[in-house]
Amino acid sequence: MKDKIAEKLLLFIALSAILSLLLITFFIFQQGIPLIFKAGLGNFFALKWAPTRGGFGILSMIVGSLMVTIGALAVGIPFGLAGAIFLAEFSSKTIQKTLKPIIELLAGIPSVVYGFIGIVILVPFIRETFGGPGFSVLAASVILGIMILPTIVSISYDALLAVPNTYREGSYALGATKWQTIVMVLLHAARSGIVAGIILGMGRAIGETMAVIMIAGNALKIPGSILDSVRTLTSTIALELGYAAGDHRAALFACGSILFLIIIVLNIIAIRITSRK
Amino acid sequence: MRHLFLLFVFCILSCARNRGGVIIAGSTSVQPFIEKVAEHFMEENPGIVINVQGGGSTAGIQATLNRTCDIGSSSRNLKPEERGLKVILIALDGIAVILHKSSPIDDLTVEQVRGMFSGKIRSWKDLDGQNKAVIPVTREEGSGTRASFEDMIMGEEDISDACLVQDSNGAVREIIATTPQGVGYISVGLVDDREKAVAIGGVEPSLANLITEKYRFSRPFLLLLREEPTGNAKRFIEYVLSPEGQELLGQSGLIPANQVVVD
Numbered sequence: 001m002k003d004k005i006a007e008k009l010l011l012f013i014a015l016s017a018i019l020s021l022l023l024i025t026f027f028i029f030q031q032g033i034p035l036i037f038k039a040g041l042g043n044f045f046a047l048k049w050a051p052t053r054g055g056f057g058i059l060s061m062i063v064g065s066l067m068v069t070i071g072a073l074a075v076g077i078p079f080g081l082a083g084a085i086f087l088a089e090f091s092s093k094t095i096q097k098t099l100k101p102i103i104e105l106l107a108g109i110p111s112v113v114y115g116f117i118g119i120v121i122l123v124p125f126i127r128e129t130f131g132g133p134g135f136s137v138l139a140a141s142v143i144l145g146i147m148i149l150p151t152i153v154s155i156s157y158d159a160l161l162a163v164p165n166t167y168r169e170g171s172y173a174l175g176a177t178k179w180q181t182i183v184m185v186l187l188h189a190a191r192s193g194i195v196a197g198i199i200l201g202m203g204r205a206i207g208e209t210m211a212v213i214m215i216a217g218n219a220l221k222i223p224g225s226i227l228d229s230v231r232t233l234t235s236t237i238a239l240e241l242g243y244a245a246g247d248h249r250a251a252l253f254a255c256g257s258i259l260f261l262i263i264i265v266l267n268i269i270a271i272r273i274t275s276r277k
Numbered sequence: 278m279r280h281l282f283l284l285f286v287f288c289i290l291s292c293a294r295n296r297g298g299v300i301i302a303g304s305t306s307v308q309p310f311i312e313k314v315a316e317h318f319m320e321e322n323p324g325i326v327i328n329v330q331g332g333g334s335t336a337g338i339q340a341t342l343n344r345t346c347d348i349g350s351s352s353r354n355l356k357p358e359e360r361g362l363k364v365i366l367i368a369l370d371g372i373a374v375i376l377h378k379s380s381p382i383d384d385l386t387v388e389q390v391r392g393m394f395s396g397k398i399r400s401w402k403d404l405d406g407q408n409k410a411v412i413p414v415t416r417e418e419g420s421g422t423r424a425s426f427e428d429m430i431m432g433e434e435d436i437s438d439a440c441l442v443q444d445s446n447g448a449v450r451e452i453i454a455t456t457p458q459g460v461g462y463i464s465v466g467l468v469d470d471r472e473k474a475v476a477i478g479g480v481e482p483s484l485a486n487l488i489t490e491k492y493r494f495s496r497p498f499l500l501l502l503r504e505e506p507t508g509n510a511k512r513f514i515e516y517v518l519s520p521e522g523q524e525l526l527g528q529s530g531l532i533p534a535n536q537v538v539v540d
Binding site: 050 | 305331332333334335336339410412417418419420421435437438439440441442443444451452455456458459
């Protein structure tokens with residue numbers, strides 16, 4: 001009897017989590033989609049964003065989100081992968097046990113702290129060294145790259161460890177060096193895990209808001225170089241929601257719908273890749 | 278059992294109503310100033326709770342219309358379609374154009390400011406001789422400060438898409454304070470010594486110039502009511518308009534309504 005109650009209770013809790021996800025999805029689309037059709041697809045995927053005066057073009061923000069995300073990957077993948085390879089293949093158990101938690105700790109730092117470090121250190125550095133306003137694609141990419149490191153490192157590390165030792169031994173037996181073994185055998189064998197880690201990191205980068213608002217400058221214009229300021233979908237929603245009413249508010253939900261779709265697609269790809277063995 | 282439950286619900290409802298609370302919602306520009314007055318008011322009138330919320334001028338007007346707040350606040354005049362509310366002017370707030378402290382410029386014309394924000398003036402060369410890019414910082418779409426700036430300075434021209442965008446007076450100030458080539462606009466009351474407010478057309482944004490309306494770039498801070506106030510809401514409004522309340526607003530850098538001289 002007690003078991004039955006516990007089972008039903010757990011089922012109810014599990015369902016309520018799913019239900020709230022469904023409600024959120026429904027609410028975002030219900031608020032956002034009508035505006036996309038009201039404004040017309042052509043006007044929605046256009047450049048002019050002046051929602052209080054009838055301009056609902058979000059193209060520059062989509063481009064902005066993509067630029068910042070690609071920049072974050074350009075920073076995060078080399079460092080993340082190098083970190084994972086070092087941890088899995090070159091370091092002793094003690095080093096692994098110390099370094100891995102430290103890297104994972106990076107994920108626990110609130111994003112506003114990352115943004116603050118960006119404003120105080122990175123932005124003035126970029127402004128004085130490379131010119132431009134400092135609030136730029138570059139600054140956002142570097143900070144986001146650091147923010148997605150823990151995701152990439154820990155998932156890639158687990159994937160590398162999961163490669164059976166016989167692969168390594170076989171490779172050495174054929175006369176391959178350690179480096180050749182890593183590049184030609186291990187990275188291939190662990191590929192699906194590594195790609196999944198990268199895609200999850202990408203999801204984090206594209207959804208990050210606070211740090212980006214603080215250091216990207218948020219100019220609407222599509223940046224001409226990585227030293228120009230940039231506006232992402234998430235920062236538009238966070239910047240403007242406080243004041244928005246009517247169609248403006250609906251337009252922000254429409255931004256949210258687009259973002260939601262992008263992230264769902266990324267997650268589906270990640271799940272597909274990890275489940276393929 | 279059921280009666281107990283009803284009693285409980287009734288209790289919650291009546292407690293929420295009778296706590297003596299006044300809810301004020303609206304402009305985030307007005308919010309910090311009203312909070313300060315509310316603090317003093319609550320000290321003098323223990324038992325009355327004034328709850329000050331943000332949301333923006335538009336939200337404040339809407340909330341007053343549909344009675345989700347007792348008093349609304351707005352940092353812009355009402356649009357024709359928003360008429361029908363009782364409007365009380367509590368103070369004027371000047372909008373100052375600010376530059377980095379190191380800038381040699383002390384005075385700009387309206388056209389120069391407009392040019393920098395519309396993207397026509399891209400270099401400081403024409404202004405102070407330094408061959409550096411102008412970095413204008415504006416507020417986000419929908420902000421009352423931005424709307425006033427567009428009305429008073431930009432006229433028919435649009436603020437350029439190339440401007441950096443920040444979502445509060447404080448964030449704009451922070452960028453200008455640390456960026457030598459920056460130009461931005463914030464409430465006069467919030468200018469501190471890390472940046473400088475320039476004169477526009479030779480008129481400084483000083484209190485004296487604001488009171489006499491020689492410095493024309495100011496906007497009203499309004500409280501909004503759906504009908505004649507009663508009870509605690511009435512007492513609070515009377516306090517804001519009293520010499521004491523007005524002096525508090527003056528100390529925060531606003532021009533109290535009782536000092537405004539209109540020609």
